[in-house]
Amino acid sequence: MNPEPDAGRTAGADSVLGGGLVTGPAARAGAAGGRSARHPGATRAAGSDDTAGGRAAVSSAASRGRLVVAIALLDDTRRVLAARRTSPPAYAGMWEFPGGKVEPGESELAALARECREELDVEIEIGSFLGQADLASPGWRLRVWFGRILAGTPRAVEGGELRWLTVAELDDVSWLPADLPLVEAMRGRLLDPAPLTAGD
Numbered sequence: 208m209n210p211e212p213d214a215g216r217t218a219g220a221d222s223v224l225g226g227g228l229v230t231g232p233a234a235r236a237g238a239a240g241g242r243s244a245r246h247p248g249a250t251r252a253a254g255s256d257d258t259a260g261g262r263a264a265v266s267s268a269a270s271r272g273r274l275v276v277a278i279a280l281l282d283d284t285r286r287v288l289a290a291r292r293t294s295p296p297a298y299a300g301m302w303e304f305p306g307g308k309v310e311p312g313e314s315e316l317a318a319l320a321r322e323c324r325e326e327l328d329v330e331i332e333i334g335s336f337l338g339q340a341d342l343a344s345p346g347w348r349l350r351v352w353f354g355r356i357l358a359g360t361p362r363a364v365e366g367g368e369l370r371w372l373t374v375a376e377l378d379d380v381s382w383l384p385a386d387l388p389l390v391e392a393m394r395g396r397l398l399d400p401a402p403l404t405a406g407d
C-alpha cells in the first residue's frame with residue numbers, strides 16, 4: 208500500500224528500491240511538504256478527557272502538534288535499519304525508524320535528510336512513502352518513507368544502537384507503539400517481490 212503520491216522522481220533505478228528516488232538536493236527542496244493527512248492514526252491521542260478543561264488542553268496541544276519524519280532504510284538484501292532509543296525514559300530501549308522532528312520552515316524531506324546526517328552520519332536517497340501514524344501526543348504525526356544509503360556507513364551518533372533486520376527479524380525488537388502498523392505495512396511491502404518504486 209502506498210497511500211501517498213511519491214515524494215519525487217529522478218532517473219535511475221536500483222535493485223532494492225527501484226527507480227524514482229529523491230536524492231539529497233531534491234530532498235532538501237521538499238517535494239512532499241504540506242500534504243494533508245489522509246489516514247487515521249494508529250495511536251489514540253493520549254491524555255484527552257471529557258471535561259471542558261481537558262478539551263481545551265487537547266485542542267491547544269493539537270494546534271502546536273509536531274511532524275516527525277522517519278526512514279525505513281534498506282540495504283541491498285532488503286534488510287531494514289532500526290535504531291534503539293535511549294530517551295525519553297518511557298521509550299528507552301525501544302526501536303524506531305531513524306528520523307526526527309521537522310523544524311519550523313523546513314520541508315519534510317529536508318528534515319529527513321538532515322536527521323540521517325545528524326543521527327547516522329549518512330547521506331540518503333528517499334524512495335516511496337511507507338505510511339503515517341498519529342503519535343501519542345495530540346497533534347503529533349509520524350510519516351515514514353523507504354530509502355537507502357547513498358554515502359557513509361551508519362553509526363549511532365547520538366548513542367543507542369543500530370540493527371539491520373531481515374523481514375524475518377522484524378519482530379525480534381520492541382518497536383515504539385506507534386510504529387507497529389507501519390512495521391506491518393513495511394513487512395507487506397518487503398515480502399512483495401515488486402521493487403519499492405516511488406509511486407507504486
Ligand SMILES: Nc1nc2c([nH]c(=O)n2[C@H]2C[C@H](O)[C@@H](COP(=O)(O)OP(=O)(O)OP(=O)(O)O)O2)c(=O)[nH]1
Binds near residue numbers: 305383384
Ligand atoms: N524518529 C522517530 N521517532 C518516532 C518514531 N516513532 C515514534 O513514536 N517516534 C516519536 C518518538 C519521539 O517522541 C518523536 C521523535 O522525536 P525525536 O526526539 O526523535 O526528534 P529529534 O531527533 O528531532 O529530537 P531532538 O532534536 O528534539 O532531541 O517521535 C520513529 O519510528 N522514528
